[in-house]
Amino acid sequence: MENSFLAGSENLYKYLVTMGLLLMVLTVYYPLKETQDLELKTTELESEAKKLEFVFNQNYKSVQELEKRILKEGKSEAANLILKEIISINNENNIKQLESERMSDEIEIRKSYIKFYRTIFWIFFPIGFILACFGFFKWKKSKKNDDKISELECEKLELEVKKLREE
Structure with missing residues (x-):
């Protein structure tokens, strides 16, 4: 057998198949996992922002009611307490x-990260798929050639054995 780099070329193609599959799996797993986490956190932040908005509106209504009470009571100690409360x-x-x-800013940042992870997915998944397919077809082709070489070597050895027996 030859002892050169190209003699074990099928290993290079196996490596390409393995790297392509690994790239596809990691591209599917990591960005989708991160996207899901970001979307969950975004949903939580939006819910919390709505709660804050509700509290803000309630406080605004309280301020309006307290201002009305101050106008009714005039300048007194109770009015000063109400003013402090306002x-x-x-x-x-x-x-x-x-x-x-x-929270609004954080939500926007998270949405940009979600777009980033989707972009990563659509860039690296096809690269992994192409690597895996290319490596598989080249590996299959080189394997056929290696099988033919092995068959020819077996035939050659059989002929040599036959020749030696005839002598």
Whole structure:
């Protein structure tokens, strides 16, 4: 047998098939898993943002009611307490507004990551498929040639054995 790089060429094609299959499996598993995680987190963030919006609206209504009470009561100690309560509710609303904006930004970032992972899928899956198919067909072709060579070597050995027996 030959002892060169091309003598074991079927191993190169097996390697291409293996790498192609591995690339397809990893391309399917990792981006889809990450996409699913990101979509779940996005859904959670959207739900939390809706809750914050509801609390914000409730606080806004409370502020309006407290302002009406201040107008009725005029300047008194009770009015000062109500004013302090309005200020604290407004501060709470500002914090909720900032949290809501942060969540909105995070949702947009997550959506861009989801697009990125889908792009990765559609780039690397076909590459893996092409590698696997190319490697398989080349491996099959080289295997046929190797089988023919083996058959010819067997025939050659049989002829040599026959020739030696005749002598």
